[in-house]
Amino acid sequence: MLITIDVGNSRIKVAVFEQNTLIELFVFETNDAEKKFKKILKKYPNATHSTISSVGKINFEVFDYLKTNTNLQIVSHETKFPFTNLYNTPKTLGIDRMVVAAGAVLQYPSQNRLIIDAGTCITYDFVDKKDQYLGGAISPGVKIRYNSLHEYTAKLPLLEKKNIENFIGDSTENAIHSGIINGICYEIDGFISQYLLKNQDLTIILTGGDADFLAKRLKSTIFANSNFLLESLNLLSIYLHEND
Structure with missing residues (x-):
């Protein structure tokens, strides 16, 4: 299972995927991020991978938590895109x-x-x-x-x-x-x-x-x-x- 994370300007959107099927969607404020991710990973222990794109701000503790508990992929300008x-x-x-x-x-x-x-x-x-x-x-x-x-x-x-x-x-x-x-x-x-x-x-x-x-x-x-x-x-x- 994969957790996809979109850190926007005003909130964070998260989805849990099994292959191409969206299992569940979450939306929350940035200041609740670590607490929410703990709940998501507790609910979906098989979600061992995550990928994140960010245009907003997210604190280092949240990044560290995701890195520690999932195989985290950060999308950046250096990522290989299909275009x-x-x-x-x-x-x-x-x-x-x-x-x-x-x-x-x-x-x-x-x-x-x-x-x-x-x-x-x-x-x-x-x-x-x-x-x-x-x-x-x-x-x-x-x-x-x-x-x-x-x-x-x-x-x-x-x-x-x-x-x-x-x-x-x-x-x-x-x-x-x-x-x-x-x-x-x-x-x-x-x-x-x-x-x-x-x-x-x-x-x-x-x-x-x-x-x-x-x-x-x-x-x-x-x-x-x-x-x-x-x-x-x-x-x-x-x-x-x-x-x-």
Whole structure:
């Protein structure tokens, strides 16, 4: 069994895999990490291997605990990925973006792929059918947009995302919801349209914490999978084992 670990900007997501089957999913805050991992390993004593990718912070005690109790694999820029990285600044490319690009290559071979990760930021990553990573885009995520409107204005309230029924906001709160949610959906659909102009056989994967919330609002045909990064870590671990 394998434990895959995604350390994000705001929380940690963990999945337990048996081959390609996701057995159980866990989500928790960073400060609870060591306690949570002890519970996971107690529940799954056969989970002898783990693999981790991190864009956030995790303390050394947690790393030491995972190294001591599992065969820990840390995904880094030096990891062997199943694509050619043509990014002009490869060392600045986020590990999370590299992992989902790897997952797209391994799960959807010989296709053009656009991976959209709707988390703290919304990232767009394109890997062509020749398995060449070409780059993408980064924009503010849902929560950042709500926070920004509140923090950079004098009177706009701080709101949480919610489902919207009307395009025209009939109050300040509804206008904020409409502007943010519709704006993000138009952005994503616009990016997809631009990629489709040159790549008719495009496979589109939407993932991240806001994937399910946004998926039903998009016009484009997509594969929505909020756990795609964790699944990609599993696929990458198998790939590295087979190509060691």
